[in-house]
Amino acid sequence: MTVVVGDRKRQRWVEVAREFWQARSGRIGVIILAFFVILAIAAPLVAGTDYINPVKARAAGLPQWGTPAEVGPLGTDHFRRSVWDQFVYGSRISLLVGLAASFLTILIGSAVGIVSGFVGGKLDSALMRITEWFLVIPFLPLAIVLAAVLGRSLLNMIFVIGITSWPSTARLVRSQVLTLKQRTFVDRSRSLGGSGLHVVRQHILPNVSGLILANTTLAVPISILTETTLSFLGLGNPQTASWGKTLEEAFVNGAIARNAWWYYLPAGVGIVLVVLAFTLIGQTLEQIVDPRLKDRR
Amino acid sequence: MTEALVVVEDLHIHFGAARAVDGVNLAVMPGEVLALVGESGSGKTTLIRAIQGLTHPTSGKVLFEGKEADARHLPDVQMVFQDPTGALNPRRTVSEIVAEGLRIEKFKGNEAEAVSTALSRAGLRPPERFLRRFPHEISGGQRQRVVIAGAMVTEPRLLLADEPVASLDASIRGEILGLLRNLVDTTGLAVLVVTHDLGLAWNIADRVAVMYLGRIIEVGPTEELLDSPKHPYTKALLSVVPETRGMEQQILSGEIPDPKRIPSGCRFHPRCPVLQSGESERLGIAERCRGEDPAIISAAATREAACWAVKAIAVAG
Amino acid sequence: MTALLSVRDLTVTYRTSQGEVPAVRGVSFELEPGGSLGLAGESGCGKSTMANAILRLLPAGITTTGEVLLGEEDVLTMKPGRLRAVRWTGAAIVFQGALHALNPVQRVIDQITEPIILHKTEPDKKAAEKRAVDLLGQVGIPANRAEDYPHQLSGGQRQRVLIAMALACDPDLLIADEPTTALDLMVQAQVLAVLEKLRAERQLSMIFITHDLSVLTYVCDRLAVMYAGRIVERGPSDQVFERPTHPYTRALAAAFPTIGDRESRMNPSGLKGDPPDPAALPAGCPFHPRCPDAIDRCRDAEPPLLPSGPAQEAACILARP
Ligand SMILES: Nc1ncnc2c1ncn2[C@@H]1O[C@H](COP(=O)(O)OP(=O)(O)OP(=O)(O)O)[C@@H](O)[C@H]1O
Ligand SMILES: Nc1ncnc2c1ncn2[C@@H]1O[C@H](COP(=O)(O)OP(=O)(O)OP(=O)(O)O)[C@@H](O)[C@H]1O
Ligand code: SF4
Ligand SMILES: [Mg+2]
Ligand SMILES: [Mg+2]
Numbered sequence: 039m040t041v042v043v044g045d046r047k048r049q050r051w052v053e054v055a056r057e058f059w060q061a062r063s064g065r066i067g068v069i070i071l072a073f074f075v076i077l078a079i080a081a082p083l084v085a086g087t088d089y090i091n092p093v094k095a096r097a098a099g100l101p102q103w104g105t106p107a108e109v110g111p112l113g114t115d116h117f118r119r120s121v122w123d124q125f126v127y128g129s130r131i132s133l134l135v136g137l138a139a140s141f142l143t144i145l146i147g148s149a150v151g152i153v154s155g156f157v158g159g160k161l162d163s164a165l166m167r168i169t170e171w172f173l174v175i176p177f178l179p180l181a182i183v184l185a186a187v188l189g190r191s192l193l194n195m196i197f198v199i200g201i202t203s204w205p206s207t208a209r210l211v212r213s214q215v216l217t218l219k220q221r222t223f224v225d226r227s228r229s230l231g232g233s234g235l236h237v238v239r240q241h242i243l244p245n246v247s248g249l250i251l252a253n254t255t256l257a258v259p260i261s262i263l264t265e266t267t268l269s270f271l272g273l274g275n276p277q278t279a280s281w282g283k284t285l286e287e288a289f290v291n292g293a294i295a296r297n298a299w300w301y302y303l304p305a306g307v308g309i310v311l312v313v314l315a316f317t318l319i320g321q322t323l324e325q326i327v328d329p330r331l332k333d334r335r
Numbered sequence: 336m337t338e339a340l341v342v343v344e345d346l347h348i349h350f351g352a353a354r355a356v357d358g359v360n361l362a363v364m365p366g367e368v369l370a371l372v373g374e375s376g377s378g379k380t381t382l383i384r385a386i387q388g389l390t391h392p393t394s395g396k397v398l399f400e401g402k403e404a405d406a407r408h409l410p411d412v413q414m415v416f417q418d419p420t421g422a423l424n425p426r427r428t429v430s431e432i433v434a435e436g437l438r439i440e441k442f443k444g445n446e447a448e449a450v451s452t453a454l455s456r457a458g459l460r461p462p463e464r465f466l467r468r469f470p471h472e473i474s475g476g477q478r479q480r481v482v483i484a485g486a487m488v489t490e491p492r493l494l495l496a497d498e499p500v501a502s503l504d505a506s507i508r509g510e511i512l513g514l515l516r517n518l519v520d521t522t523g524l525a526v527l528v529v530t531h532d533l534g535l536a537w538n539i540a541d542r543v544a545v546m547y548l549g550r551i552i553e554v555g556p557t558e559e560l561l562d563s564p565k566h567p568y569t570k571a572l573l574s575v576v577p578e579t580r581g582m583e584q585q586i587l588s589g590e591i592p593d594p595k596r597i598p599s600g601c602r603f604h605p606r607c608p609v610l611q612s613g614e615s616e617r618l619g620i621a622e623r624c625r626g627e628d629p630a631i632i633s634a635a636a637t638r639e640a641a642c643w644a645v646k647a648i649a650v651a652g
Numbered sequence: 653m654t655a656l657l658s659v660r661d662l663t664v665t666y667r668t669s670q671g672e673v674p675a676v677r678g679v680s681f682e683l684e685p686g687g688s689l690g691l692a693g694e695s696g697c698g699k700s701t702m703a704n705a706i707l708r709l710l711p712a713g714i715t716t717t718g719e720v721l722l723g724e725e726d727v728l729t730m731k732p733g734r735l736r737a738v739r740w741t742g743a744a745i746v747f748q749g750a751l752h753a754l755n756p757v758q759r760v761i762d763q764i765t766e767p768i769i770l771h772k773t774e775p776d777k778k779a780a781e782k783r784a785v786d787l788l789g790q791v792g793i794p795a796n797r798a799e800d801y802p803h804q805l806s807g808g809q810r811q812r813v814l815i816a817m818a819l820a821c822d823p824d825l826l827i828a829d830e831p832t833t834a835l836d837l838m839v840q841a842q843v844l845a846v847l848e849k850l851r852a853e854r855q856l857s858m859i860f861i862t863h864d865l866s867v868l869t870y871v872c873d874r875l876a877v878m879y880a881g882r883i884v885e886r887g888p889s890d891q892v893f894e895r896p897t898h899p900y901t902r903a904l905a906a907a908f909p910t911i912g913d914r915e916s917r918m919n920p921s922g923l924k925g926d927p928p929d930p931a932a933l934p935a936g937c938p939f940h941p942r943c944p945d946a947i948d949r950c951r952d953a954e955p956p957l958l959p960s961g962p963a964q965e966a967a968c969i970l971a972r973p
Contacts, residue, residue: 217756220803222421226482229387230436230489231410240435244426350804375792375808375839417807417834421752458695460926464670472668475748475830476695476863498807501833502749504694504863505907510922531836534909538920561911575837576911577866586841591794 057326067318070311078130085126090279092117106300113300116291124279125304131280132262132312135196139261142200144254147207152246154208155215156238166212172205181264185273192275199264207253214246248323255320259313266309281305338401340365340493340525341386341412342634346395348381353594355381357549359395360634363493366523368516370536370557372572373546374592379529380417382546383495386527387414399493410440413491415499417529419479423470429454429481430466436489453488456514457481458507476502483511487518496528500535512539533576537561545569548592548602550631555638565640567609600625601643609644618647655682655721656857657706657743657825662718664698664705673931675701677881678718685824686855690872690889692865692904694927698881699861700748703827706859707745708735722825740767744818748829748861751810754802760813761785761798764820773821787816790846792839808834815843819850827859832867844871865893865908877901880928880938883957885971887964897960897971899943937968945970 058064077084088094095118104114111122154165181202188194218224218241227237268274269282270289288294288302339362348356356378363369371379384390386397396403399412413436416422423432433450442449454462457480470478479502486494494515500508516539518524530536536543536557543560545553545568553566564570571585589606598605604624607615615621620643629641664676675698683689691699704710706720708727720727722742730738739745747753755763764784765777774780785795791812793805802810811834818826826847832840844867850856860871868875869889876886877900885898896902903923909916925942928934934941936951943950949969960966961973 220756222416222418222752223424225384225389226414226416226422226485227424227435229389229412229414230485231439232435236439240427241424244424353804373836375812375834375836376806380806418749418751420749458927461929464929464931467669472666474696474700478749480695498834502695502830502863504692505865505904505909506923507695507927508863508922509907509909509920512920513922516918516920531834531840532909533837533911537911537913538909538916539918558917572836572838575841577870584841586845587838591789591792593794593796595796 054326058322061322061325063318064322067315067322070315071319074129074133074308074312074315077126078133081126081130085120085123087123087127090119090123090127092119095119103296103298105298112304113298115287115293115298115301121284121301121304124284125281125308128279128281128284128305129308129312131192131278132265132282132309135192135199135265135280136258136262136312136316138196139199139203139265140254140257142196143204143257143261144207144250146200147204147253148211148246148250150204150208151211152215152238152242155212156219156234156242162212165208169205169208172202173209177202178267181268182271182273185268190273190275192278195265195268195274198268199261203257203260203264207250207257210253211246211250214249215242218242218245248326252320252324255316255323258316258320262309262313262316281309285309337364339363339634340400341527342396342398342401343382343386344396344398344634345631346382346385346397347393348378348385348390349393351595354549354597355594356385356392357594357597358631359546359549359551360631361544361551362634363525363527365492365525366519367542368519368526368528368540370540370543371527371529371546372531372533372536372543374548374568374572375531376592376594377546378549378594379546380497383414383497383527383529387412387495389414410489411492413486413489413494415482415486415494415496417497417501419482419502420470420475422482423478425470427469428466429468429470429473432470432481433485433488436485440489442489449488450484453484454481457484457487458510459484476504476507479503480507480511490522492524494524494526494528496526498530498532499528501530501532508535509538515539533561533573545572548597549594550602550641552603552632552642553640554632554636559638565645566603566642567607567644568603569640571608600627601629601641603642609642615644618644618651620644620647656685656687656723657683657859658719658721659706660719660721662702662705662720663716664701664710665715666701667713667715668931671931674933675881675930676705679878679881679883680718681876681883681886683825683857683859685857686851687874688851688858688860688872690868690875691859691861691878692863692868692875693878694904695863696927696930697878698930699878700829702878703745703829703859703861706827707739707743709745737771740821741771741773741823743825743827744821744823745827746814746818746829746831749833750814751807751834754810754813756802759799759801760805761788764788764813764817767817768820771821784816784820787819788813791816791843806834808836808839811835812839812843819846822854823856825857825859827861829861830863831860832862832864840867847871865905869893877904880933881930882938882967884939884968885960885964885966886957887961891961891964895961895964897964898966898968899945899970900939901966903942903944939968 100109100114100118102116102118106113113121115121150165154162181198184198224237224241227241266282269280270286274280274283284305285302293301341363343359343361346356346359359382373379385392430450433453434446437446451462459465459480483499500511540557543557544551547568553569564573571587574585585608587606601624604610609615610624615624623643629643632639632641660680662676662679666673666675679702693699705716761784765780768774768780774783785798788798793809793812815831862868872889875889875892876883879900885901893905896905907921907923928938936953937955940946940950955967955969957965957967960971
């Protein structure tokens with residue numbers, strides 16, 4: 039019988055997937071995202087790392103500020119480095135930071151939200167006070183201070199974004215849990231002898247998982263933008279090329295004044311497109327899985 | 336006399352100003368069906384939720400086999416909820432829902448078989464048709480039967496059923512009530528059933544208790560109570576039963592009862608036809624009706640009504 | 653008089669992993685302004701499906717065919733905007749078992765005024781609130797409870813809020829799907845009296861679904877009994893249960909409890925056999941496997957609904973005048 043049930047659950051996800059694909063916004067989001075994911079995975083096939091290194095780039099005789107017409111796909115920057123190679127490898131960093139930081143955000147946010155909403159009482163007030171504290175202090179200065187204190191590495195970047203952006207998720211999940219807790223099926227499970235853990239696993243989680251999923255996809259663009267901002271402010275890892283860092287360097291070195299569009303435009307467009315893709319996917323998912331939006335029919 | 340399975344002692348449950356349950360004594364014996372009837376909003380659901388341990392009493396006690404049963408959950412007590420649709424998790428299939436109780440108590444036997452048997456006994460036949468469905472894919476009455484199957488599958492000793500057959504047609508209703516009565520007679524199951532369906536009481540209940548605004552105001556053996564009600568509220572309630580159309584219908588007038596403003600004296604007095612018709616005056620109890628609360632009916636009472644007029648007539652007669 | 657609602661050959665088919673489930677299989681009826689049709693039938697026979705299909709409230713992916721004419725317009729082909737307008741003001745529905753469907757974080761009064769304000773059936777918010785409180789009072793909920801949240805109300809009180817909500821925009825047609833399952837007889841009588849008054853004063857038409865046959869005979873002037881997705885008997889309400897001509901109606905009426913009847917004391921009666929599976933109906937008359945009067949001919953073809961008495965119709969080959 040468990041096989042049969044598993045079957046039925048899978049079927050539901052197939053249904054969700056079908057409905058998702060039928061929505062135009064979902065389809066566009068997935069196509070854009072797929073493009074960048076493939077680009078990031080296939081980076082070694084379409085680009086190289088050699089010309090990201092200024093020494094090697096110089097040795098190869100690449101010019102400074104080379105236009106795309108002069109030197110290959112996207113020209114070179116002030117250090118003679120290949121912009122195309124930086125762009126392709128930068129996509130890896132942006133996606134990685136975006137996904138990992140969102141994962142952390144959602145993990146903390148959901149855990150806090152579920153515990154707070156379900157257990158209630160003193161623990162709830164304590165957790166909500168912490169959450170509010172995080173919400174009222176301005177986010178960027180905190181992230182800057184944290185990033186400066188912890189040092190400039192990729193892991194720290196992920197940590198900083200994760201630790202500063204979970205509170206809104208926590209609040210959302212908590213309010214959903216609070217309404218779920220009032221539902222009769224929770225009472226029913228309790229009177230069958232179900233423990234708190236049982237109720238959370240069997241009844242609360244399945245009913246907030248959709249919300250959490252949609253929220254995750256919506257957290258990714260925020261993480262990516264934060265990474266960009268922090269890198270732009272010079273708080274990124276100096277060793278790795280992310281889109282945010284490309285933008286910073288282009289800006290600092292006067293690419294705009296020189297009209298070297300090939301330097302800053304790809305990274306900028308990349309960010310906009312990836313952010314758009316995740317937003318489209320998240321919103322479509324939200325509409326499909328959120329029972330409140332669906333019940334209205 | 337056998338010992339009661341569950342005893343409720345002077346139970347009070349307040350929600351802020353609302354005194355939803357306002358002094359209730361009650362006992363249910365093993366192998367007994369007690370029907371709890373009463374006006375919508377009179378505190379029936381609140382009372383049985385407290386017995387199940389889902390609501391904290393403001394004061395008073397619930398004793399299960401003589402032991403205090405507070406907030407902890409009693410595996411021997413199962414509840415059928417008033418709102419079947421709400422009682423089913425929309426993300427779980429029928430088979431998972433019915434099996435939940437078995438999984439919690441780490442049932443050793445054949446789960447699939449137990450679930451199928453429970454479903455077919457509740458009239459969902461063949462069970463394979465329903466196992467894989469989600470709650471929104473079955474009809475309202477079918478949902479109600481899933482809730483019943485889920486409560487019965489763990490073989491409780493006390494069943495608290497809140498309007499268990501309200502959305503079932505007469506034939507399936509009969510089948511399920513027959514099943515319940517059979518279990519009561521053969522296994523000693525005790526049932527406390529909340530219902531507005533007096534036919535249900537007639538069909539399966541040994542005793543009936545009538546609730547009004549947070550109190551039990553009359554209790555007695557089913558036949559006696561339905562044949563010759565004593566309390567004016569019970570009389571009025573029975574007068575609107577379509578089958579007893581012989582009686583003159585008494586639609587109560589006066590203010591709408593509200594647990595936030597329980598009237599002084601007899602809580603029924605603002606709507607009581609006996610008082611309104613001047614009958615109380617003649618019996619010389621009108622003052623008491625308005626000013627003095629009739630005593631709370633005890634759990635041991637076999638036949639009693641909390642009404643001054645009933646007492647006065649009994650003394651006189 | 654022209655019909656307010658006329659349903660023609662309505663069918664509804666659910667699609668599931670196990671195949672198609674024809675839940676409603678060709679139902680036709682008409683309803684005049686001020687008329688009321690009662691629907692009874694076995695649990696799972698398709699009553700709610702039909703009620704929801706009339707207002708096109710079934711989720712996407714379910715096949716509905718036939719015609720549902722509300723006035724001149726076919727609901728099944730209406731534009732979404734028009735449909736939204738019709739849903740509250742033209743026709744309103746009280747869903748079955750919707751006690752949990754009220755918004756848990758909104759006060760009940762706001763939930764009742766919402767459609768009134770949305771459809772502008774009252775001039776302003778104040779008037780809308782006055783109307784909401786007035787409606788609540790009519791169904792027996794004191795004014796000071798209007799500010800409560802749904803979880804502070806009892807089951808029956810919530811059910812009455814749903815009824816008040818459906819009546820909020822003065823619809824011409826009310827579809828009530830088991831609206832009184834949580835009400836005691838006294839309150840039920842009060843609510844039914846409110847509906848009766850609206851019917852007399854404003855020509856409110858009603859489709860009333862319930863298992864309580866005495867309520868049906870009280871509220872409705874015409875009754876239809878459904879079995880396995882079809883109407884199997886219909887006629888004037890007092891007549892159908894006093895002189896049922898279809899064996900299923902007879903069984904249903906017999907199973908209905910009578911207080912004081914010694915035989916049924918401690919002995920509730922049911923109907924033998926299993927309810928039909930809409931996905932695999934027996935050939936011929938779908939009731940024949942459970943029918944006490946069945947003859948060989950019952951297995952041949954599904955009998956159509958034909959006159960079985962004065963103003964009465966039944967889908968049974970034995971029930972011919
Ligand atoms: N959480 C709460 N807060 C405030 N009042 C409440 C709460 N729960 C119940 N009440 C009130 O207590 C009274 C009793 O409610 P209860 O649900 O026990 O009634 P009931 O007898 O089951 O009625 P019904 O037959 O309509 O289901 C009602 O007036 C209700 O409004
Ligand atoms: N989404 C669905 N998918 C598949 N089958 C369904 C779905 N919804 C309902 N059904 C089936 O269709 C049939 C008719 O359901 P419907 O809800 O109309 O019954 P009903 O007459 O209202 O019954 P009740 O009196 O129990 O409320 C039932 O057998 C039910 O199991
Ligand atoms: S005590 Fe008085 S008011 Fe109360 S029910 Fe009896 S007669 Fe009526
Ligand atoms: Mg209740
Ligand atoms: Mg239904």
